[in-house]
Amino acid sequence: MANIAAQRIKREFKEVIKSEEVAKCAIKVELVSDSYTELKGEIAGPPDTPYEGGNFVLEIKVPETYPFNPPKVRFLTKIWHPNISSVTGAICLDILKDQWAAAMTLRTVLLSLQALLSAAEPDDPQDAVVAKQYKDAPEMFRLTARHWTAAYAGGPYSNPDFDSKIRRLTDMGIESHDARVALSSFNWDLERATEQLFS
């Protein structure tokens, strides 16, 4: 790993650990390998959002050319959000692409992602299905996102209606995640979700 990248990441790692956000449990970062090329980040779902109470784990890969190029970040925790792929966890955020600036750090990236959870950009979507729901059925989106937070990120709000619909499908031999994806995509219309799963 290039010297400059290693030096930066070491310093940023310390910066995150010492930051007040860590004290408030809002963000966290851990080493995955000793070489500082791969890290694991964690952000708390912001209050007053469907992600509240959840903890979202991120994969952070630091390229050789860091900080001249942005780190490669994706969500490992499954999440229902217009700018994050519900399939791969890939993120659509300008500062992780062409708006990256060399003075940005792991800490600012994590805080930006947290801000993204508070303020989605449905007009610049990463997940078209989620973005459509966000715009057309905002309440349905909110409930779905909160359900995903409970299912994958340890969020506190369970939704008995959604849970029972999923159970109906799992009883038919469908994996619970596949069932959740299908139901979420069809605004929890059990009939259409079933149709799609068995077509």
Added chain:
Amino acid sequence: MGYDLSRFQGLVDEELICPICSGVLEIPVQAPKCEHAFCRACIMEWLSRQATCPVDRIAISSNELQPVPRILKNLLAKLVISCEYAASGCTAIVKLEVLDSHVLDCEHNPRRPVLCDQGCGLVTPKDDLKDHNCVRELRSLIQTQQQQLTQLEEEVVDQSVSINEIRRELNYLKEFVRAMRSSHPAMRAIAEQFEKDEVKRWASTLPKAKVSRWGAMISTPDEVLQAMIKRSLSESGCPLHIMEDLMANCHERHWPTGLASLQTRQRQRREYDSYVCRRIPGKQAVLALACDNTHMSEEMMSEPGLVMIFALGIE
């Protein structure tokens, strides 16, 4: 890239840290409007990818970068840093401003330049000294110089070809001017000045010569000798319009009265050393040009000048 923060004694102010490499600023420069400071190498690398300030994204380009204020330089200069060869055993801790000169002399620096003690006179990095072979090094030095020499020689050939072309064109032009002069009286004055200047310019390219044996003068050179001298004159760039007249003046029958015969020549002998002479390249012959010898009396000089050929004694 900046200096690793861990090499510094005490705390380093955040303002002295490069936002790109997170090291202490090395050769700092700043952005023009927002005045954010970076290591020169870091910001150049960044600007090669994106022409914005990495801190606030204001548009900047590399030629707009400015030196940082003196106060920032002074703060940096005063920082105390350990030698970069601390791991090899150097215990020196110096001010940042003298780090470079310390590193150059540091005995732990494996690349410290040292003089070869075998006598070849070359300076090599210390860690290369054990593999240093004077003969090989000098041989490669000779080789590179040889290449340079060949290259220069080729250039000289090219140059002389183009000079010859230019000279030929110049001659056409002169012919043209001469033709113009005869057809237009107003051109005459300009053309005469032009020709005078040309003679002076040519004369100044010929080295001054000293005649040590005036008695060795050949006052009646034969055709062959005259042809040889003429070729030399032509090669030296003698202006065409005086060439024939000059060559006529290489024989005593065209010389002025003061030189015209053996008797008069013997009489005027002590005046000879007053001539300003120029060497005709490669020949035992000199030119005494009228424009160089305005101090000589009329009976010792004629236009455009005299050619004097000798058996020997030209320096």
